[in-house]
Amino acid sequence: MNEYDSTRILDLTKKINYVPTTNLSEANCYILNTCHIREKATDKVYHDIGRIKKNFRNKIKPIILVAGCVAQAEGEILLKKEKYIDAVIGPQSYHKINEMILNLEKKSKSENFTEFDVIEKFDTLNSLKNSDSNISSFLTVQEGCDKFCKFCVVPYTRGPEFSRTIKELTKEANQLAENGAKEIILLGQNVNAYNNKKKRLSDLIFEISKIKNLKRIRYSTSHPLDFSEDLIEAHKNFKKLMPVIHLPVQSGSNKILDAMNRKHTINEYLELIEKLKNAKPNIKFSSDFIIGYPGETDEDYQQTVKLMKNIEFIHSYSFIFSARPGTPAFGLKKVDQKISKERLINFQSIAERIKTNYRKTLINKIIPVLFENKIKNENKYFGRDEYFNSVVVQSDNNLSGKIINVRILKSNQNTLYGKFISKLNYENFAA
Numbered sequence: 001m002n003e004y005d006s007t008r009i010l011d012l013t014k015k016i017n018y019v020p021t022t023n024l025s026e027a028n029c030y031i032l033n034t035c036h037i038r039e040k041a042t043d044k045v046y047h048d049i050g051r052i053k054k055n056f057r058n059k060i061k062p063i064i065l066v067a068g069c070v071a072q073a074e075g076e077i078l079l080k081k082e083k084y085i086d087a088v089i090g091p092q093s094y095h096k097i098n099e100m101i102l103n104l105e106k107k108s109k110s111e112n113f114t115e116f117d118v119i120e121k122f123d124t125l126n127s128l129k130n131s132d133s134n135i136s137s138f139l140t141v142q143e144g145c146d147k148f149c150k151f152c153v154v155p156y157t158r159g160p161e162f163s164r165t166i167k168e169l170t171k172e173a174n175q176l177a178e179n180g181a182k183e184i185i186l187l188g189q190n191v192n193a194y195n196n197k198k199k200r201l202s203d204l205i206f207e208i209s210k211i212k213n214l215k216r217i218r219y220s221t222s223h224p225l226d227f228s229e230d231l232i233e234a235h236k237n238f239k240k241l242m243p244v245i246h247l248p249v250q251s252g253s254n255k256i257l258d259a260m261n262r263k264h265t266i267n268e269y270l271e272l273i274e275k276l277k278n279a280k281p282n283i284k285f286s287s288d289f290i291i292g293y294p295g296e297t298d299e300d301y302q303q304t305v306k307l308m309k310n311i312e313f314i315h316s317y318s319f320i321f322s323a324r325p326g327t328p329a330f331g332l333k334k335v336d337q338k339i340s341k342e343r344l345i346n347f348q349s350i351a352e353r354i355k356t357n358y359r360k361t362l363i364n365k366i367i368p369v370l371f372e373n374k375i376k377n378e379n380k381y382f383g384r385d386e387y388f389n390s391v392v393v394q395s396d397n398n399l400s401g402k403i404i405n406v407r408i409l410k411s412n413q414n415t416l417y418g419k420f421i422s423k424l425n426y427e428n429f430a431a
């Protein structure tokens, strides 16, 4: 979502004649768009500012803005701790960024814009044409979260759930397609909680799938509790909807799920997976895992391993529990770090084995790949298959924006390598 926000900030600041530069030591203004999910992100802000300071030693200081969830959660602390920062701006105040920059051009007073003005924000952004021209583009459809998982900062940094209207989203999706997007990834902290005037995510997917030049639709990130029947049906009915779902589970233990306030059990999660498989037999899943959540015993951990082996997630993101200030889990007694680390290493090796075995099944298969860009200084193109696997092929022709059948020849940990077979006729795949 920060990537999407950054493109919108760029669209906004163009209005006051700011343009992006790759010459970092000559920028007049730095906007650090931050994430607060894990501790390291905050450290990175201080680290980056240290680097900027070095670049600008003996030069006129640029305007330094810290945007995003670190600004929202720790704005005052940042301003006090690092005087080089001129202002902080939270995710729901981006529509005020130009006002903030123009003020800072005139005076040197630090500023803090961290109110939750989400309606005003999207009203401002809706009036701007989206200039994002990536083949695969993000589109924020929903922000915020009302779930209050005990470890998570999102309800405090992004605020309550808010869904944009189908009308404005369809308009922006059309703009993205006109700019060359062939794939749109619908974003929300709780994307399947999307609800605007009783219109749900499946209604939005239906509308967007009518855009002729748009070939693929994905959405992220979902909560198991919000998987309504209509969304399950959408996977059966809409061919443009890709057959992989990111469905965070966090733990395989009911005790830990309850302690996290995830509001569902493992049986309910497994039932949901079954329903989705019945609707779309070739569907696959990816997930997030927190290892070493306070109170996690070895037995709880083994249940997480069992779940991983049972579902065989094709992509998984696992981290040791990181206590975030301001969340209910912050003060809880931590699992011994050595034990957490051992469990994480073991878990990741199991996840890797599952992924490797899955990738082996793709060797010699012919799969459709949407190519996104040429790899710098090489005659190779990068793309993704329907399951979000990275694929690289060699080609002297420009493949960007094309969906092409590729025979997979080999695979390493992160990438599949293949060779060009034919162009896929997508006319057969209308939603």
Ligand code: SF4
Residues within 6 Å of the ligand: 145, 146, 147, 148, 149, 152, 153, 154, 155, 189, 190, 223
């Ligand atoms: S559902 Fe997701 S975004 Fe919401 S509180 Fe839980 S982890 Fe955070």
